[in-house]
Amino acid sequence: xxxxxxxxxxxxxxxxxxxxxxxxxxxxxxxxxxxxxxxxxxxxxxxxxxxxxxxxxxxxxxxxxxxxxx
Amino acid sequence: xxxxxxxxxxxxxxxxxxxxxxxxxxxxxxxxxxxxxxxxxxxxxxxxxxxxxxxxxxxxxxxxxxxxxx
Numbered sequence: 001x002x003x004x005x006x007x008x009x010x011x012x013x014x015x016x017x018x019x020x021x022x023x024x025x026x027x028x029x030x031x032x033x034x035x036x037x038x039x040x041x042x043x044x045x046x047x048x049x050x051x052x053x054x055x056x057x058x059x060x061x062x063x064x065x066x067x068x069x070x
Numbered sequence: 071x072x073x074x075x076x077x078x079x080x081x082x083x084x085x086x087x088x089x090x091x092x093x094x095x096x097x098x099x100x101x102x103x104x105x106x107x108x109x110x111x112x113x114x115x116x117x118x119x120x121x122x123x124x125x126x127x128x129x130x131x132x133x134x135x136x137x138x139x140x
Contacts, residue, residue, distance in 0.1 A: 016135075017087030065086075 003033070006046045009069040010061055013039055018066070025060040029053075042069070073103070076116045079139040080131055083109055088136070095134040099126055112139070 013019055019037045022044065026035045031049035046052060061068050083089055089107045092114065096105045101119035116122060131138050 014084040015088055017091060018085055021087060 002049070004048050004051050006048065006052045006057070008044055008057065009042045010037075010044050010066050011042055011069050012066045013037070013042055015039070021064045022061060022066060025064040026057070029056055029060055072119070074118050074121050076118065076122045076127070078114055078127065079112045080107075080114050080136050081112055081139050082136045083107070083112055085109070091134045092131060092136060095130040096127070099123075099130055 010022055013022060016039070019039050023035045023037055026032060026044065026046055029046075029048070029052060032046055032052075033049065034047040036045045037043070046057075058068050080092055083092060086109070089109050093105045093107055096102060096114065096116055099116075099118070099122060102116055102122070103119065104117040106115045107113070116127075128138050
């Protein structure tokens with residue numbers, strides 16, 4: 001099984017609670033196996049079994065209360 | 071029944087999640103009826119039926135992951 005790595009930037013996260021909120025929503029996306037977030041840079045790295053849908057990512061981040069920087 | 075108002079400053083809160091975490095812990099203190107937090111200043115205002123114990127307040131804020139400024 002192959003693993004897809006997707007990285008994007010999220011703005012507005014200011015603390016560990018923010019990181020946890022984003023991580024929780026991203027982890028719900030289909031085939032996601034791991035979510036790593038660097039609070040300082042806002043970088044979110046997601047490992048998944050299949051390619052992630054950009055619209056679904058944006059919706060997940062919005063659900064957490066933040067926005068993807070594109 | 072009388073109401074006691076206690077106000078103190080908490081450092082380190084950066085977002086609404088932090089406010090919620092502090093509010094949750096303070097609300098557990100005995101006789102507390104209302105907790106109001108101003109994120110910008112860090113001011114926490116607590117209404118309670120009885121005077122609050124300072125040690126208990128400090129412990130609650132510590133439990134939430136923050137510190138009272140004294």
